[in-house]
Amino acid sequence: MNRIELKSLLADSALATPSGRIVRALSERGALSATQIARLTGLAKSTVSTALTELRRSQMVVESGSESAGGVGRPATALTLNPRAGTCIGILIGSTEIQVILADVAHTVLSDKTINLEIDYSPQTAIQHVQRLIAEAYEGQWQRQNGLLGVGIAVGGPVNPVTGTVLRAGGMPTWAGVDMRELFGPIFPDVPIFCDNESNCSAIAEMTWGAARGHDDFVVYTLDLGIGGAIVAGGRVLRGIAGGAGEFGHVVIDPQGPPCRCGNRGCIEVYASFRAPMAEAERHFGRALRLTDVVEMALGGDALCRALIARTGEAGGHGLGLIGSVFNPTLVVVSGRLAMAGDILMKPLAESFERFTLVKHGDVPDLARTILRPSQFSDNGACMGAVGLVLRHHGRLVN
Amino acid sequence: MNRIELKSLLADSALATPSGRIVRALSERGALSATQIARLTGLAKSTVSTALTELRRSQMVVESGSESAGGVGRPATALTLNPRAGTCIGILIGSTEIQVILADVAHTVLSDKTINLEIDYSPQTAIQHVQRLIAEAYEGQWQRQNGLLGVGIAVGGPVNPVTGTVLRAGGMPTWAGVDMRELFGPIFPDVPIFCDNESNCSAIAEMTWGAARGHDDFVVYTLDLGIGGAIVAGGRVLRGIAGGAGEFGHVVIDPQGPPCRCGNRGCIEVYASFRAPMAEAERHFGRALRLTDVVEMALGGDALCRALIARTGEAGGHGLGLIGSVFNPTLVVVSGRLAMAGDILMKPLAESFERFTLVKHGDVPDLARTILRPSQFSDNGACMGAVGLVLRHHGRLVN
DNA sequence: TCGTATTAGTTCTATGGTGAACTTATTCGG
DNA sequence: CCGAATAAGTTCACCATAGAACTAATACGA
Numbered sequence: 041m042n043r044i045e046l047k048s049l050l051a052d053s054a055l056a057t058p059s060g061r062i063v064r065a066l067s068e069r070g071a072l073s074a075t076q077i078a079r080l081t082g083l084a085k086s087t088v089s090t091a092l093t094e095l096r097r098s099q100m101v102v103e104s105g106s107e108s109a110g111g112v113g114r115p116a117t118a119l120t121l122n123p124r125a126g127t128c129i130g131i132l133i134g135s136t137e138i139q140v141i142l143a144d145v146a147h148t149v150l151s152d153k154t155i156n157l158e159i160d161y162s163p164q165t166a167i168q169h170v171q172r173l174i175a176e177a178y179e180g181q182w183q184r185q186n187g188l189l190g191v192g193i194a195v196g197g198p199v200n201p202v203t204g205t206v207l208r209a210g211g212m213p214t215w216a217g218v219d220m221r222e223l224f225g226p227i228f229p230d231v232p233i234f235c236d237n238e239s240n241c242s243a244i245a246e247m248t249w250g251a252a253r254g255h256d257d258f259v260v261y262t263l264d265l266g267i268g269g270a271i272v273a274g275g276r277v278l279r280g281i282a283g284g285a286g287e288f289g290h291v292v293i294d295p296q297g298p299p300c301r302c303g304n305r306g307c308i309e310v311y312a313s314f315r316a317p318m319a320e321a322e323r324h325f326g327r328a329l330r331l332t333d334v335v336e337m338a339l340g341g342d343a344l345c346r347a348l349i350a351r352t353g354e355a356g357g358h359g360l361g362l363i364g365s366v367f368n369p370t371l372v373v374v375s376g377r378l379a380m381a382g383d384i385l386m387k388p389l390a391e392s393f394e395r396f397t398l399v400k401h402g403d404v405p406d407l408a409r410t411i412l413r414p415s416q417f418s419d420n421g422a423c424m425g426a427v428g429l430v431l432r433h434h435g436r437l438v439n
Numbered sequence: 440m441n442r443i444e445l446k447s448l449l450a451d452s453a454l455a456t457p458s459g460r461i462v463r464a465l466s467e468r469g470a471l472s473a474t475q476i477a478r479l480t481g482l483a484k485s486t487v488s489t490a491l492t493e494l495r496r497s498q499m500v501v502e503s504g505s506e507s508a509g510g511v512g513r514p515a516t517a518l519t520l521n522p523r524a525g526t527c528i529g530i531l532i533g534s535t536e537i538q539v540i541l542a543d544v545a546h547t548v549l550s551d552k553t554i555n556l557e558i559d560y561s562p563q564t565a566i567q568h569v570q571r572l573i574a575e576a577y578e579g580q581w582q583r584q585n586g587l588l589g590v591g592i593a594v595g596g597p598v599n600p601v602t603g604t605v606l607r608a609g610g611m612p613t614w615a616g617v618d619m620r621e622l623f624g625p626i627f628p629d630v631p632i633f634c635d636n637e638s639n640c641s642a643i644a645e646m647t648w649g650a651a652r653g654h655d656d657f658v659v660y661t662l663d664l665g666i667g668g669a670i671v672a673g674g675r676v677l678r679g680i681a682g683g684a685g686e687f688g689h690v691v692i693d694p695q696g697p698p699c700r701c702g703n704r705g706c707i708e709v710y711a712s713f714r715a716p717m718a719e720a721e722r723h724f725g726r727a728l729r730l731t732d733v734v735e736m737a738l739g740g741d742a743l744c745r746a747l748i749a750r751t752g753e754a755g756g757h758g759l760g761l762i763g764s765v766f767n768p769t770l771v772v773v774s775g776r777l778a779m780a781g782d783i784l785m786k787p788l789a790e791s792f793e794r795f796t797l798v799k800h801g802d803v804p805d806l807a808r809t810i811l812r813p814s815q816f817s818d819n820g821a822c823m824g825a826v827g828l829v830l831r832h833h834g835r836l837v838n
Numbered sequence: 839t840c841g842t843a844t845t846a847g848t849t850c851t852a853t854g855g856t857g858a859a860c861t862t863a864t865t866c867g868g
Numbered sequence: 869c870c871g872a873a874t875a876a877g878t879t880c881a882c883c884a885t886a887g888a889a890c891t892a893a894t895a896c897g898a
Contacts, residue, residue, distance in 0.1 A: 474846060510844085511843070513845050
């Protein structure tokens with residue numbers, strides 16, 4: 041029905057108009073009152089009001105019950121995008137996993153499925169799994185796949201912002217040079233496909249719904265099997281000319297160090313990735329483990345797991361200190377599955393960060409110091425960011 | 440006369456109005472035609488036209504002769520800010536030098552003077568020299584000091600963006616904790632004082648008048664006695680929460696390396712600063728030298744000087760490669776006095792950069808590769824940036 | 839020398855967004 | 869139970885900006 045209309049309102053050119061900005065605010069935040077929209081978008085109440093009458097008339101926006109909770113004064117009427125307006129799909133193509141999230145335009149998650157794969161799986165394998173996962177996701181939903189508004193793809197490696205092509209330099213050699221839109225296009229006829237780096241997607245998720253809500257300038261630092269990150273400046277995710285911005289893992293800190301899978305030597309990732317600790321844990325326990333198992337055991341009190349995570353935190357702090365010296369960011373959101381370990385990771389990370397960064401404790405008042413904060417997403421941050429990519433129409437692959 | 444009016448037009452709130460944007464464009468670029476202003480500011484021709492009649496009426500903007508140079512069609516009338524509207528002063532407080540530039544609102548340099556000082560000179564010494572240099576600068580000018588619109592100060596170390604205070608971590612220990620506005624305020628009663636890091640000032644100069652004109656996203660990498668830099672994203676100079684963004688020189692690349700003056704060990708600056716090469720050159724030639732002397736001798740063909748600069752370029756490339764992996768910038772402007780050496784510096788720098796950065800030659804098409812370009816300013820980039828600070832009213836010390 | 843092409847700059851009108859004033863809906867205190 | 873206080877949301881006049889149509893000033897070719 042109004043699917044085409046919503047699509048056009050989510051398009052770039054329309055983002056500047058009041059209606060476009062309202063739709064965008066709603067798709068990012070879920071439910072809002074008219075007054076909240078005015079504050080958030082910076083538009084005048086009157087402008088929001090007139091635009092909203094139009095949007096209500098066209099069924100684009102619906103009232104979702106007035107919340108009279110607390111406070112005096114007339115209660116605000118909560119507004120959401122009409123969930124019937126369509127769905128979004130977020131796909132994560134990770135090095136050893138594929139995740140698919142189905143969400144409505146109010147970013148309510150309708151389905152969230154993950155499968156684990158052997159490393160270096162082929163694009164063909166991926167496409168089969170994605171197709172199956174999406175079919176499963178729509179099962180039991182009243183939403184139909186022809187209401188699909190857009191697909192966001194989070195890729196576990198640097199993506200060229202212009203062509204949508206995966207770069208050789210990434211941690212996924214079998215995907216080198218693959219054009220994601222060409223690959224996934226046939227599965228989603230006439231549906232716009234956006235894609236971006238996994239970490240950049242995490243940044244979008246953190247910014248809109250996570251630990252960085254309300255922040256316009258921050259850094260995401262991902263500690264997982266690989267090291268990654270993203271830089272947000274002025275509310276914009278920096279991509280770099282070849283989509284390679286935020287590759288914190290492949291900063292060379294020792295030209296004579298051990299070789300890294302990226303081709304250089306002595307990258308941060310060689311020292312702070314959780315690959316080696318995983319192997320050590322598996323040797324110790326004599327069985328195959330998932331990263332989350334190790335985190336859970338650490339939280340349960342296991343000494344080895346705690347030590348492994350702490351050691352990674354310390355090594356990761358060197359990289360983060362370097363980022364601190366380069367950016368001196370207001371906020372660093374630590375993401376990746378290791379972030380779920382909480383203080384076991386964060387304490388040694390913060391200590392090591394303090395040691396390697398330029399601006400030290402005594403140099404400035406506390407409120408001028410970088411805040412380190414773990415991510416609020418357990419393990420679906422990047423994939424939710426892919427959904428966000430669609431909702432904010434941010435993933436045009438060009439800035 | 441219209442001094443107050445111009446001041447208010449340069450103020451923040453007014454920057455958004457057409458008149459403000461026109462004044463800003465003119466103060467940044469010098470002379471422009473109405474059509475150029477329209478293109479530059481994004482305003483409609485008609486809007487520019489109406490605003491200009493008003494600005495002309497109030498003597499704020501004057502015509503500076505129509506340039507019928509080349510091309511068919513009606514020749515454009517060049518417009519400039521009325522130089523009688525006032526002057527700006529840019530001050531550079533470097534580690535071993537003080538520079539003062541006097542410019543009119545059309546950023547025409549009226550006077551440019553530098554003095555060299557012993558390292559670790561005191562703020563009191565500085566203030567005396569500055570006062571004298573400014574008095575000298577106004578000598579022989581018809582402009583009077585009471586027409587001073589603002590003072591910009593470029594400081595050779597990180598500056599706290601909120602308080603205007605120099606941080607301990609900088610390369611100027613005697614200036615730790617000094618509040619620049621408090622220090623210089625008494626010399627300039629009722630004149631707004633802006634200050635920022637030397638490198639950030641260079642970035643502003645490069646962006647408005649230099650090698651980065653037209654670029655909204657780039658990195659400045661300064662190679663001189665110290666290593667510094669600045670990050671520009673979306674036309675905004677990133678400052679970081681404590682003004683410490685862009686401190687590329689103090690990235691730790693070897694925790695066991697030699698101690699650095701910043702307190703850490705194995706910073707980039709230890710390896711790529713031109714301090715040690717300067718000492719070597721002085722030993723070799725048996726006399727005191729200035730950095731520019733070494734550059735000139737290298738350009739003249741001296742083998743040792745060429746080798747020293749090339750070696751620094753190679754070491755600097757490691758740092759730059761690191762920055763490349765973190766940002767993957769579109770453009771890197773190499774500044775600092777070493778940049779005057781041209782290819783002697785740039786060739787080894789580019790080679791080393793290529794080796795250490797993540798995105799390599801074969802990975803992406805040529806137009807998706809980072810451009811390295813030397814600065815166009817000989818040695819007054821930072822100080823001109825300080826002037827720009829006043830003109831763009833960018834140095835509010837808060838973003 | 840005159841008309842045409844081309845570019846610069848101006849005038850006029852339509853409009854979209856704002857701010858002020860207003861209406862509506864609720865809580866709270868007497 | 870009623871009015872004051874408070875906050876949400878609506879209406880409307882005004883004005884800044886943009887776009888189209890216009891005039892102005894030049895080069896160039898016939």
